[in-house]
Amino acid sequence: MKDTIKNIVEYNDNKLSKSFAFFIQFLIVLSVITFSVETLPNLKPQTKAILNSIEVFCVVVFTAEYLARIYVAGNKPKFIFSFFGLIDLFAILPFYLSFGLDLRSLRVLRMFRLFRLLKLVRYNRAMRHFAKAMLLAKEQIILFMGVTLVLIYFAAIGIYYFENEAQPEHFSSIFDSLWWSIVTLTTVGYGDVYPITVGGRIFTFFILLIGLGIVAIPTGIISSSLTKVVEPDAEEE
Amino acid sequence: MKDTIKNIVEYNDNKLSKSFAFFIQFLIVLSVITFSVETLPNLKPQTKAILNSIEVFCVVVFTAEYLARIYVAGNKPKFIFSFFGLIDLFAILPFYLSFGLDLRSLRVLRMFRLFRLLKLVRYNRAMRHFAKAMLLAKEQIILFMGVTLVLIYFAAIGIYYFENEAQPEHFSSIFDSLWWSIVTLTTVGYGDVYPITVGGRIFTFFILLIGLGIVAIPTGIISSSLTKVVEPDAEEE
Amino acid sequence: MKDTIKNIVEYNDNKLSKSFAFFIQFLIVLSVITFSVETLPNLKPQTKAILNSIEVFCVVVFTAEYLARIYVAGNKPKFIFSFFGLIDLFAILPFYLSFGLDLRSLRVLRMFRLFRLLKLVRYNRAMRHFAKAMLLAKEQIILFMGVTLVLIYFAAIGIYYFENEAQPEHFSSIFDSLWWSIVTLTTVGYGDVYPITVGGRIFTFFILLIGLGIVAIPTGIISSSLTKVVEPDAEEE
Amino acid sequence: MKDTIKNIVEYNDNKLSKSFAFFIQFLIVLSVITFSVETLPNLKPQTKAILNSIEVFCVVVFTAEYLARIYVAGNKPKFIFSFFGLIDLFAILPFYLSFGLDLRSLRVLRMFRLFRLLKLVRYNRAMRHFAKAMLLAKEQIILFMGVTLVLIYFAAIGIYYFENEAQPEHFSSIFDSLWWSIVTLTTVGYGDVYPITVGGRIFTFFILLIGLGIVAIPTGIISSSLTKVVEPDAEEE
Structure with missing residues (x-):
């Protein structure tokens, strides 16, 4: 079971894991667009409801993925405090922190949602090159x-x-x-x-x-x- | 006969084919200028008539050239669906599609005429380098x-x-x-x-x-x- | 005599020719500044008179230099129609052409005076590199x-x-x-x-x-x- | 004694000299910020007093450092008239020159204080590269x-x-x-x-x-x- 999840989440060499990676990438782009559309003034209540549903769905999937990554990681604390581990956490944290609280006052915290975008880094071999060159x-x-x-x-x-x-x-x-x-x-x-x-x-x-x-x-x-x-x-x- | 046309249209190693290539290039530039002048507001009817005549002449020559290229091509479907084959088609298509129809409403279609400009690519060895570098x-x-x-x-x-x-x-x-x-x-x-x-x-x-x-x-x-x-x-x- | 002039005008290996080259460079910069100052609106008549004197002096020196260069050139027509020969001519021509004529109407011709600036090219070994690189x-x-x-x-x-x-x-x-x-x-x-x-x-x-x-x-x-x-x-x- | 000062001021290979270099760098940045804050309009008298104290402290330290550098230099006149020797002098001179004089009228002289910023050059090995490349x-x-x-x-x-x-x-x-x-x-x-x-x-x-x-x-x-x-x-x- 753990091996199956590991195959899907960590490697990119089989069909299932590729579909999974593609699905996550799609959700990242979707949540980025949702985030942008939300900033439009004068949105209708229905539109807001749809945007919110997408947001909830994305966060649920990202949370499941985050927990799966912790589950399959060899050295769990190392993963959690790694660059990508922290980005994965920050990508979902703002959603949970604003639960039950006044959303208006926590508006600044939402900026952490930007970190979700950084998840794109994980899935792109090419971006590792960029990081290497910068180093x-x-x-x-x-x-x-x-x-x-x-x-x-x-x-x-x-x-x-x-x-x-x-x-x-x-x-x-x-x-x-x-x-x-x-x-x-x-x-x-x-x-x-x-x-x-x-x-x-x-x-x-x-x-x-x-x-x-x-x-x-x-x-x-x-x-x-x-x-x-x-x-x-x-x-x- | 087919060989003569092939020599003129496809190669660039004899005088006739060079003159032909130069003539086509001149027509492309002419039709591009014509297209630009047409967008000027407050044109006189005479000017419009002249511009239209040039346009008709260019399209006739381009059509003849397109048919000649199909005629001499070894693999006809391959040519037609090649990048340059499609550009050659799109360069003349808007003209025929607007025949007998209301030109005002088809205005957007005219944007396809831009493709005519891309024909310049074929005649310029140097631009192939650019395409190669991009690839x-x-x-x-x-x-x-x-x-x-x-x-x-x-x-x-x-x-x-x-x-x-x-x-x-x-x-x-x-x-x-x-x-x-x-x-x-x-x-x-x-x-x-x-x-x-x-x-x-x-x-x-x-x-x-x-x-x-x-x-x-x-x-x-x-x-x-x-x-x-x-x-x-x-x-x- | 001809050798002495040749040494001064064409080579840059002795003290006299270096002083001469420096003097011409100085005059070019001076005439460029004069030209710029002349375009200032509301100039006093005295200022205009001074600017005019500088202009006349520069043109006289440039003319003498131009004639000396023709005199020492091996192949005279070749020099006259060379790039630098023509620039030397255009640098002094506008001054003579406007003599006795209405200066206002010939204003556009003064643009040829810009060519004087190009004389700087001759005296600068480095600029030949630029020309070479462009070629x-x-x-x-x-x-x-x-x-x-x-x-x-x-x-x-x-x-x-x-x-x-x-x-x-x-x-x-x-x-x-x-x-x-x-x-x-x-x-x-x-x-x-x-x-x-x-x-x-x-x-x-x-x-x-x-x-x-x-x-x-x-x-x-x-x-x-x-x-x-x-x-x-x-x-x- | 002279060797100890030399070790601190001129070399960068022991702990003490590194702390000293870091301290001077900090003071340079501090005095640069002080200088910027001073230009803000409508400053309170207290703020001005604090800024002035920082300025006096910086100048005292820089003066001590300058004299120490002269003291340990092998060839004293060579150091004083070297690029960095002059910058060290210009970094403190404006302060002394404005003493007892009307500061308003000497405002332009304060521009020399910019030279203090150039002291940063000394402490940064990397900037020597830049100077080398420029040369x-x-x-x-x-x-x-x-x-x-x-x-x-x-x-x-x-x-x-x-x-x-x-x-x-x-x-x-x-x-x-x-x-x-x-x-x-x-x-x-x-x-x-x-x-x-x-x-x-x-x-x-x-x-x-x-x-x-x-x-x-x-x-x-x-x-x-x-x-x-x-x-x-x-x-x-």
């Missing part, structure tokens, strides 16, 4: 994230001195300038804040010329690291 | 598209919780937040929606720092894959 | 420019169908949609035009996911090509 | 910065001719056009200035197609250079 380049990424943060801070201080007097409502402090700094150096450029003084524009000119190269470095590190990890695997198959 | 990196691209989609979804949920109360008209549901999410993480940043709360701005700060690296990965994969495919070919010539 | 990757760049253009066109047609009815003033024809298309796919995103319908937003979502990878390819090709060309040279020195 | 690619970066600047200038002149008459308030001179040019070619696209004429839009279309590749080159050079420098080090450990 390989971890040091470098932290390093250049640091350089990027220093640059963003410098840009914020600079623009604060140039624009504070001309636009006190948009650049009231360095914290406000940081918002401009991140939006500009990532080239998002919403257009809600931008320099209007000649000095501020010349400063932006140089910060963009120097800064874009630096901000792009973490991207390059992640890309090259991913290529290294993915490459050998592609040959195996 | 080579197909698995990896789908994989990281997935990661990107998950990230976009996470960003949307996060900003929804931070901005929903402050800007209910812009972040009314997770679907509205998704629009913000895609526009921000691709760094387009139209400026129609952006966070205004302190929490939302700090969240955007971190999502941009982490997210831009991830969103850029598919780009890196396509680039490296294209380099691999194009490289050996450059040596051959 | 090496010419075929690939044209190819993917084509793919990018097709994609931009597709995006424009798609958004036209989705947004034309909702925003007839912004998406009045495919030509207007092309403006949206280029601004969006290059991630500039001014925010002057953006989709507001649900269909248009979903379409933008997919176009951005697919499109950004394709648009980034020419960038990658240029980068890699430049790396190849610059690398060996760095070892030589 | 390796210095020539190439300057070169392509030049190409980028020329392109930005060309784009500014072009848009000036197309948009000056239609939008004299936004494109009043080439200097105003330069602002548009940098914001567009870095794809920031605030949306404060954008072309509205057909000619200006077509010009932008081509500038973006050509320009984005060129602007991205310095980014590529920095990335590849960083990869080269970081790679061997990773093997050492």
